C-alpha cells in the first residue's frame with residue numbers, strides 16, 4: 336500500500352497536475368488507486384469536469400459510504416472530489432477531538448480496497464493539510480522553477496516535521512519533484528541548485544524532473560487526463576519515471592501478470 340500527499344505551501348507549482356497524473360500512472364501499472372481532493376477549490380472536479388453526487392464533505396461529515404462518493408475516471412482509478420463544502424467540513428473538523436486524525440479514521444475502513452492513495456491539498460498551511468499528512472504519512476513535494484516554490488517546499492518539510500511530532504506519527508517527505516522544468520529558462524539552474532541543498536539538508540531524494548509540456552494545458556482545457564489525450568507525451572513519460580521511482584521506494588511491484596488479467600494486485 337502506498338499513500339502519498341502531494342504538497343507545497345506555494346500555489347501553481349503543479350500539485351494538482353502531479354496528483355492526477357501520478358495517480359493515473361499508478362492505476363495504469365495495475366494498482367487500484369484512489370485520488371482524493373482535499374482542496375476547497377475542487378480543482379480535480381473542475382479539471383476533469385466531474386459532477387459527482389457526493390463530495391469529500393459528504394463522506395467525512397455525513398459518513399456516507401466511500402463507494403457512494405467516488406467517481407471512477409479510468410480503469411482502476413477512483414476520485415473523491417472536493418468542492419466549496421470542503422471549507423465547512425474543515426471548520427467542523429476543527430471542533431472535533433483528535434482532529435488531525437479525522438482522515439485516518441474515516442478512510443481506515445477502505446484502505447484494503449486500494450493499493451495506492453494520492454491526496455491533493457490546498458496551497459496553505461491548513462487543518463486539512465495536517466489531516467492529509469497524518470493519513471498519508473508520506474509527502475511528495477512538487478517544486479516549479481521559481482525560488483518561492485523552494486521556500487514553499489521548505490515550509491512543507493517543516494510542517495511535516497512539526498505535525499508528525501505533535502501527533503507522534505512519523506511523516507516522511509519522500510521526494511522533491513521538479514515540475515514545469517524548462518532547461519532554457521534562466522532560473523532553472525538556480526532553483527535546481529537550491530533544491531539540491533534542500534535534498535542534502537533533509538535527506539530527501541530528488542525525483543525525475545517533469546518537463547514543461549503543452550499537453551498539460553491542453554489536457555486541462557479538454558478536461559481529460561494526459562494519458563488519454565497524448566499517451567506518448569514527454570510530461571507523461573516523465574511522470575511515469577517519477578512513479579517508477581516512488582514505487583521502487585515503496586517496493587511496490589508494477590504491472591504484473593495478475594494485474595494484466597484485470598485484477599488489481601495485492602500490495
Ligand SMILES: Nc1ncnc2c1ncn2[C@@H]1O[C@H](COP(=O)(O)OP(=O)(O)O)[C@@H](O)[C@H]1O
Nearest residue numbers: 346347348349350351352515546547548551552
Ligand atoms: N509540466 C507542465 N508543463 C506545462 N504546464 C504545466 C506543467 N505542470 C503544470 N502546469 C501548469 O501549471 C499551472 C499550475 O499547475 P497546478 O497543477 O494547478 O498547480 P497547483 O495545484 O500547485 O496550484 C497550471 O496551469 C498547469 O496547467
Ligand SMILES: [Mg+2]
Nearest residue numbers: 350351374378
Ligand atoms: Mg491545485
